[in-house]
Amino acid sequence: MNLGARSMSTVRSDDEAFEDLFTAEYARVVGIANRVLADSHEAEDVAQEVFIDFHRLHSATAQYAPAWLHRAAAHASLNRLRGARRRQKREVAQALEEGERTLDPQKQLEVDEDRRHVRAALGRLAPKPAAALAMRASGLSYAEVAQALGVGIGQVGTLLRRAEAALRKEVTRGTSN
Amino acid sequence: MVDDPDARAGDDAAHLEGCTECRGRFEGISDDAHSVASLLAVPEAPVEVARAFDRLRSTPASRQRSVLRLPLMRPSSRPVVLAFAAVIAGVALVAGVVARDYSLNYTPNTVTTVPVTVADMQALSQLSNYGDVTWTRQPQLQAATSASDAEALAGMTAPTVSNLPSTISTNITYGAMTQAEAVFTFSAAKAQAAAAAQGKALPALPAGMDGATLTIKVGPAIGEIYGDLQKPAAGSDISQMTLPQLVVVKSSAPSATSTQVTVKQIEDYVLAQPGITPELKAALNAIGDPSTTLLIPIPVQYATSKDVTVQGVKGVALGDNTGVGAGVIWVKNGVVYAVAGSIKQDDAITIANNLK
Numbered sequence: 001m002n003l004g005a006r007s008m009s010t011v012r013s014d015d016e017a018f019e020d021l022f023t024a025e026y027a028r029v030v031g032i033a034n035r036v037l038a039d040s041h042e043a044e045d046v047a048q049e050v051f052i053d054f055h056r057l058h059s060a061t062a063q064y065a066p067a068w069l070h071r072a073a074a075h076a077s078l079n080r081l082r083g084a085r086r087r088q089k090r091e092v093a094q095a096l097e098e099g100e101r102t103l104d105p106q107k108q109l110e111v112d113e114d115r116r117h118v119r120a121a122l123g124r125l126a127p128k129p130a131a132a133l134a135m136r137a138s139g140l141s142y143a144e145v146a147q148a149l150g151v152g153i154g155q156v157g158t159l160l161r162r163a164e165a166a167l168r169k170e171v172t173r174g175t176s177n
Numbered sequence: 178m179v180d181d182p183d184a185r186a187g188d189d190a191a192h193l194e195g196c197t198e199c200r201g202r203f204e205g206i207s208d209d210a211h212s213v214a215s216l217l218a219v220p221e222a223p224v225e226v227a228r229a230f231d232r233l234r235s236t237p238a239s240r241q242r243s244v245l246r247l248p249l250m251r252p253s254s255r256p257v258v259l260a261f262a263a264v265i266a267g268v269a270l271v272a273g274v275v276a277r278d279y280s281l282n283y284t285p286n287t288v289t290t291v292p293v294t295v296a297d298m299q300a301l302s303q304l305s306n307y308g309d310v311t312w313t314r315q316p317q318l319q320a321a322t323s324a325s326d327a328e329a330l331a332g333m334t335a336p337t338v339s340n341l342p343s344t345i346s347t348n349i350t351y352g353a354m355t356q357a358e359a360v361f362t363f364s365a366a367k368a369q370a371a372a373a374a375q376g377k378a379l380p381a382l383p384a385g386m387d388g389a390t391l392t393i394k395v396g397p398a399i400g401e402i403y404g405d406l407q408k409p410a411a412g413s414d415i416s417q418m419t420l421p422q423l424v425v426v427k428s429s430a431p432s433a434t435s436t437q438v439t440v441k442q443i444e445d446y447v448l449a450q451p452g453i454t455p456e457l458k459a460a461l462n463a464i465g466d467p468s469t470t471l472l473i474p475i476p477v478q479y480a481t482s483k484d485v486t487v488q489g490v491k492g493v494a495l496g497d498n499t500g501v502g503a504g505v506i507w508v509k510n511g512v513v514y515a516v517a518g519s520i521k522q523d524d525a526i527t528i529a530n531n532l533k
Contacts, residue, residue: 027224040222048233059319118216137217164209
């Protein structure tokens, strides 16, 4: 029975490590997804998926855990952005939220339209620069972006600069079309 | 730089002050950065961590850490599945069927194959209707970034391939499994109910079978996958990874102990289940000393195995020399080894013999 007790404590401590990781990183994972999707509910769904995937395959004590989560959050939300399913869900959600708006309806419509344009442009970028932008915009440091993308910290500045220029170009192209 | 204060310190900052060209470029970049920051601006998502964690915990998927999601187990990698599934399934079969002593300490020191049919496997899987399985130690499979990480997780040294054929990539992905322990407790009531539900007669339960336990320990183990495996793109399904060229597995030999009944009684009971083929019964009965033999169940149609000598002990080689797939399994000093992949059987045997 000693064996059983010891094994139970091993399981529990692993669960505790995962809970600690979740507590430490959940807000940032949601933040990255929200930056990409501009939809907090959907961002939370992405965060749930990302943590479940992580828990299935990795140890919460792994050094690479935060970097893996950040990258997964960016990629999973960018995938959603490109997916047809998202467009449908988004339209439904927008219709539902219409009544809750405090902003002038016309103004809100414009803001929504702008956000949609920007997200469409983000979805057209290559995955790496798009992920870099989303992570940086949600507050990750250069070092964290570098770790999540598996690039040297010296490359992050160049990567971001090119990504920013590309996004501006895409947004302009999308608007003029 | 631009929006990273740490990157714009010291010499860089001094240079920007004095150089018009660089300052102009910097301002252009800075403009891009600010413009993108405002483009990507969104209202912050309200975050309630505790509520979110409760939601996660209530998701059934979050409680499963499934060994079956290993890329090794991908159905299309047939030879690898054969070898690896054989080790895992062998443990289950062995534990339920093999040893004959009371409270034995089953520790295999040799291997042999047992041809099984789908009907046999289905019949064996029905055993879960006859009791409860409790993991006293969950199998935890973890990807490791290096051999030393895997060693630390599994608490054993990682095997080293000393003569890797030049056609095989030197990219190695490591995995580690901690020791897992499961207890199967027979339940007469459950068995009766299961039999009644299927309209079948329950084979008579031996005295003491109700409440008897069978404890199975598996692992720890280390797996090494050679080949240009794509790193699992974050957020993607790991089963989408490409097939490995070579897989090397090292695992502590499984062990099994029983209480209340002899394992011989358990064996007889298992063999009395409807659905077990006469061939399987005959194969199991033909094994000389089952308490020291690791059984490798091989689907009948793939049963092209042969006995080989590996590192001075008896092993089993599967597959053929076409290069489609082959594997070798052997037990030495209480440790089970497997070498398998999309290689020729001769190569698999050579790699096995030179494994350090």
